[in-house]
Amino acid sequence: MPPSESVKAVVTVLNERKRLYRGATQPKFPEFISSPQSVMGSVRQISQRPRRRKSPRKSPCRSGSSPKARQLYPIESCSEVHYHVPESCQHCGEQLKGKDEQPYRHQIIEIPPLSAYVIEHQLHQERVRVLWQKDACPTSSRGAIDRVGRPISGSGRGLLSGEHHQSHRMVKSLLATLFGVELSRGSINRLRHQVRDAIAVPVEQAHQYVQAQRFVHSDETGFSQGNGDGLNPTRTKGWLWVLVTPLVKVFSVVLSRNRATAKTLIGEA
Numbered sequence: 535m536p537p538s539e540s541v542k543a544v545v546t547v548l549n550e551r552k553r554l555y556r557g558a559t560q561p562k563f564p565e566f567i568s569s570p571q572s573v574m575g576s577v578r579q580i581s582q583r584p585r586r587r588k589s590p591r592k593s594p595c596r597s598g599s600s601p602k603a604r605q606l607y608p609i610e611s612c613s614e615v616h617y618h619v620p621e622s623c624q625h626c627g628e629q630l631k632g633k634d635e636q637p638y639r640h641q642i643i644e645i646p647p648l649s650a651y652v653i654e655h656q657l658h659q660e661r662v663r664v665l666w667q668k669d670a671c672p673t674s675s676r677g678a679i680d681r682v683g684r685p686i687s688g689s690g691r692g693l694l695s696g697e698h699h700q701s702h703r704m705v706k707s708l709l710a711t712l713f714g715v716e717l718s719r720g721s722i723n724r725l726r727h728q729v730r731d732a733i734a735v736p737v738e739q740a741h742q743y744v745q746a747q748r749f750v751h752s753d754e755t756g757f758s759q760g761n762g763d764g765l766n767p768t769r770t771k772g773w774l775w776v777l778v779t780p781l782v783k784v785f786s787v788v789l790s791r792n793r794a795t796a797k798t799l800i801g802e803a
Contacts, residue, residue, distance in 0.1 A: 606641055650713040691722060692729035737784070744777045744784050745801030751778040752800060754791050775799055 609615060622629055694700045694708065702719040709715040744750055752775065759772030766772075766789060773791045777784045777799060788795055 606639055612641070648712050650715050689729065691725045695722075695726055696729075740782050741777075741784050741786075743782055744779050747779045749779070750800055752776065752796060753778075754796075757787055759787065759789065 619634075620630055691705060694705045695702075700708070702722045705722055706717055706719055709717055754773045754775045757772040757774035759766050759770070761767055761769055770789045772787050772789050773795075775786045775788055775791075775795075777786075786799060788799070
């Protein structure tokens with residue numbers, strides 16, 4: 535049965551809408567481009583353009599300066615000197631004679647094995663024959679008693695903790711790895727306090743010198759602080775202050791950065 539005129543009209547309208555929809559969704563090419571193949575040709579031409587040449591890699595040294603060779607130790611400072619003198623030519627095999635006055639020098643630096651320097655103190659107790667009582671060591675040895683509780687010198691520990699900013703855990707690991715010394719973090723903290731007490735006088739003298747100067751530059755930065763020494767129970771954030779003069783610099787860790795703290799450090803309080 536042939537389709538009616540109304541069905542044909544509906545199909546015609548649908549085909550027209552489909553054609554218009556396809557025309558609206560397909561990409562429109564410029565007038566000078568006739569087909570998608572010409573588009574691909576243009577893309578190939580763009581991709582084949584010569585790339586910009588990268589600038590040569592700069593030397594790590596500063597501009598205008600030549601790289602410096604490693605400085606060699608003088609021969610007198612070398613533990614061993616090995617002379618490598620060829621006996622024959624490696625090309626023709628003839629015997630070599632003479633002496634090279636300026637040989638090529640090459641040095642290998644070896645770090646010797648480290649070991650702890652252990653000092654033992656023995657505190658004896660003796661009996662007095664008359665009273666039969668134990669008597670402690672004489673007064674001349676009293677100083678050794680104070681040092682018995684120090685399993686390691688505090689100067690190296692203070693250098694690692696202060697100058698090199700190492701934590702108690704890192705110092706503990708370093709002592710065990712390099713020297714075979716087992717030390718608790720509590721002992722490391724006590725050594726830190728001993729170093730602080732030992733240098734208290736020169737630090738105070740440096741602070742007084744800075745406060746007496748006419749011009750002083752001061753600055754501060756955040757410095758995290760715990761409560762390992764019991765002086766910061768609220769775990770307040772710390773601040774590292776520095777007072778700078780042409781000759782002396784003083785660093786102080788304070789739990790405040792207000793104006794009163796600055797005046798106290800500078801000496802204007």
